[in-house]
Structure formats: structure tokens, C-alpha cells
Amino acid sequence: MTRSILVVDDEPAVLVAVADYFRGQGHVVDVATEIEEAGALLAFRRYDAAILDLRLTSLGGSEGLSLLHEIRERDARMTVLVLSAYISREARAQALEHGADGVLQKPFPLGDLERLALGTERRADA
Amino acid sequence: MPDGSLLERVLQPAQRQALFQPVVEIVGPRASEHYYEGLTRGPQGTSVESPQILFEYARRKRSLAAVDRACTLTILDAARGLPGQPRLGINVHAPTLALDPGFVDFLAQTAAQNGFAPGRLVVEIVEHAPPWNAAGFGHALDALRAIGVRIALDDVGLGHSNYMMMLECRPDYFKIDRHFVAGCHRDFHRRAVLRSVAELALQFGSQVIAEGVETVEDLETVKACGIGLVQGWLFGSARPARVSKAPFDGPERIIHSEDRAAS
Numbered sequence: 127m128t129r130s131i132l133v134v135d136d137e138p139a140v141l142v143a144v145a146d147y148f149r150g151q152g153h154v155v156d157v158a159t160e161i162e163e164a165g166a167l168l169a170f171r172r173y174d175a176a177i178l179d180l181r182l183t184s185l186g187g188s189e190g191l192s193l194l195h196e197i198r199e200r201d202a203r204m205t206v207l208v209l210s211a212y213i214s215r216e217a218r219a220q221a222l223e224h225g226a227d228g229v230l231q232k233p234f235p236l237g238d239l240e241r242l243a244l245g246t247e248r249r250a251d252a
Numbered sequence: 253m254p255d256g257s258l259l260e261r262v263l264q265p266a267q268r269q270a271l272f273q274p275v276v277e278i279v280g281p282r283a284s285e286h287y288y289e290g291l292t293r294g295p296q297g298t299s300v301e302s303p304q305i306l307f308e309y310a311r312r313k314r315s316l317a318a319v320d321r322a323c324t325l326t327i328l329d330a331a332r333g334l335p336g337q338p339r340l341g342i343n344v345h346a347p348t349l350a351l352d353p354g355f356v357d358f359l360a361q362t363a364a365q366n367g368f369a370p371g372r373l374v375v376e377i378v379e380h381a382p383p384w385n386a387a388g389f390g391h392a393l394d395a396l397r398a399i400g401v402r403i404a405l406d407d408v409g410l411g412h413s414n415y416m417m418m419l420e421c422r423p424d425y426f427k428i429d430r431h432f433v434a435g436c437h438r439d440f441h442r443r444a445v446l447r448s449v450a451e452l453a454l455q456f457g458s459q460v461i462a463e464g465v466e467t468v469e470d471l472e473t474v475k476a477c478g479i480g481l482v483q484g485w486l487f488g489s490a491r492p493a494r495v496s497k498a499p500f501d502g503p504e505r506i507i508h509s510e511d512r513a514a515s
Contacts, residue, residue, distance in 0.1 A: 156299060157299075158299060159258065160257065160258055162309055162312035162313050163258055163299055163300070163305075163309050165308075165309075165312050166299070166300070166305045166306075166308035166309040166311075166312060167299055167305060169308050170302075170304050170305060170308065
């Protein structure tokens with residue numbers, strides 16, 4: 127079944143790798159390198175899953191939390207995964223509290239990402 | 253991203269493309285072009301190639317006025333390639349008019365540099381979100397009218413293109429959104445809205461443009477509702493200036509609603 131996925135990351139190599147992986151599985155993927163671009167896409171398009179890298183902005187900062195809030199206000203059913211090279215216990219808890227379904231620490235197997243983003247497993251702490 | 257941020261790419265002239273779609277007068281024995289609306293696309297292959305995403309992105313980057321100026325440059329530059337000496341519609345966001353005090357002078361100068369007298373311009377005012385500077389908006393509209401620019405209120409019937417905006421803009425044109433036009437020939441309620449807007453515009457001394465006219469049946473219905481100007485695929489999609497028709501010679505395709513339903 128084809129799903130629509132938004133991938134947000136400011137690292138082009140990661141963005142391309144993740145997007146290519148999901149496109150290779152037959153899914154429709156939009157990519158964004160900035161939080162404002164992600165917000166604009168979310169304002170007009172519907173996604174089954176959003177995968178957000180926290181390096182775009184500190185989760186403690188208002189922008190990342192605002193985006194999570196915005197996603198949840200628009201679509202309570204969308205799966206939202208937060209990725210990070212490093213994330214503290216507090217930031218992980220904050221992400222989940224503000225609407226993320228899971229937090230995944232880099233590096234990770236793409237198969238795990240697919241399972242969490244498109245599978246039924248929710249609130250996963252990898 | 254090869255060249256800095258996405259916004260930097262958007263602001264590079266070579267990254268933007270201008271397309272033009274005719275607004276057509278349907279009163280009289282033969283349809284004729286009334287003006288061309290200029291439409292901008294962002295960098296090809298990016299999310300902001302779509303104008304909706306582009307302007308929402310600009311708004312979130314707090315750069316709406318800069319992007320409106322950039323798009324105005326692109327439209328006026330490309331419009332030199334249009335056939336004849338047509339009028340030209342340029343989309344401008346209401347907050348840009350309200351908050352960028354130099355915009356009207358910028359528009360007039362850019363138009364002059366590209367051979368457009370202000371009297372050939374129609375500024376199409378697109379959605380706004382409160383709070384905003386009503387006084388600044390009013391001054392900008394007065395300045396536009398003073399140099400001969402006509403005003404169109406876009407997306408009438410949706411969002412913030414409401415009665416308050418009609419009063420503030422006193423537009424020369426009401427552009428009624430395609431939502432109320434598509435399928436109007438088989439929907440009494442849509443026809444009621446169209447007639448209501450046509451009557452309101454008459455009271456204002458304005459004209460109505462029906463957007464999204466795609467079938468002969470809707471065209472005939474719109475005309476029967478008292479609307480004299482239309483825009484839509486029936487008369488031509490948005491396209492680069494160099495491939496716009498010269499001269500305008502009526503409907504591009506004859507599409508009946510049953511054909512559209514089958515396609």
C-alpha cells in the first residue's frame with residue numbers, strides 16, 4: 127500500500143538516503159530541509175507519516191515544539207517520528223509529550239525506520 | 253541544498269518562472285481577452301515550485317514582501333513577451349501592501365522599466381491574516397488607484413476575502429473562487445452564490461471574474477448568472493508568455509461536463 131511520507135532533515139545525505147529508501151518501497155515522499163518548509167508542506171498536503179530530524183532546531187526551542195503541535199492539531203492520526211544523532215532523556219520525554227510517536231537515535235537501520243514509521247508499533251523508544 | 257537556504261534560491265531571479273493565464277470577457281458575440289494574470293513558480297524540482305507552498309513558506313520565513321517583490325519582477329520581465337499590449341494582473345499579498353511602504357513605488361518603477369503603464373496593471377489582492385496594518389493597507393490602495401492601477405480581490409468567498417475586505421478594497425474586480433464555479437450548472441446553491449456576488453458587484457460598480465471555468469455548461473451558467481468575465485482551462489491553462497496565443501481567439505477547447513467527468 128502506497129503511503130505519503132514527509133522527511134525533514136538538514137543533512138542532504140541523510141535526506142536523500144531516507145527519501146530514496148522509501149521511494150524504492152513505492153511510497154510518495156516529500157522532503158524539506160527547513161522547519162518553515164516542512165510547515166508549509168504540512169499546511170497543504172496530507173501525510174501518513176512525518177520523520178523529523180531534531181538537528182533542524184533544538185527541541186527545547188520553540189520551533190521544533192511548534193511544528194509538533196501543528197502536526198498534531200492538523201492530524202492526530204499521522205505517525206510522527208523524531209530522529210537525532212544525540213538526544214537527552216529529557217528531550218526524548220519532551221518529544222513524546224508534545225506529540226511524537228517515537229524517537230530514534232542515529233545511526234539506525236532503515237528497515238527499523240520503516241517499521242516504526244509505517245507499521246503499527248507506536249511510542250517506540252529505539 | 254546546493255546554494256544556501258531555500259529562501260536564497262527563491263530570491264535568485266533565474267530560479268523563478270512566470271506563467272500567464274487569460275481572464276476572458278464573455279459578453280458580446282465573441283470572447284475576448286480582458287487581461288493576463290501572471291503566476292510565479294518557485295525553483296523547479298523543489299517543494300516551493302508550487303505557489304501555495306511557496307507563499308506559505310515565505311510567510312513562515314517572514315519574507316512575504318521580499319518574495320512578492322521578487323515575483324513582481326519576474327512577472328513584469330516575462331510579460332514583455334506577451335502578444336500585443338495586454339493588461340496584466342499581478343498577485344500581491346495584502347500584508348505586503350500593508351507593511352511594505354515602498355511597494356507601490358517599486359511596482360510603478362518596475363512596470364515602467366518593462367514598458368508597462370500603470371493603467372495596464374491589475375493588482376490582485378490575495379489572502380491575508382489578521383492582525384495587520386489597516387491604515388497602511390488603505391494608503392497603499394489609494395496610491396495604486398492614484399497612478400491608475402486597478403484592484404481585484406482574489407478568492408472571493410473563501411477565508412479572509414470577506415465583506416470586510418470588500419469594504420476595505422472597494423475592488424474593481426471580484427474574483428470568485430473556483431469552489432463556487434466548478435459544477436455550478438448542476439448545483440442550485442452554487443448558482444445562488446454566483447448571482448449574489450454578481451448583484452453585490454453591480455452595487456459596488458465592479459465586475460466579477462469567475463475562476464475555474466472548465467466546461468461549456470458552467471460557462472453558460474456563469475453567463476446566465478450575470479457574470480461577464482471568466483478564467484479557467486476552457487480558455488487556456490497557465491503557460492509561458494512565449495506560447496500564449498496571439499491574438500486571443502476564443503475557447504481553446506470545447507469541453508462538456510460529461511467529457512470532464514469521463515476524463
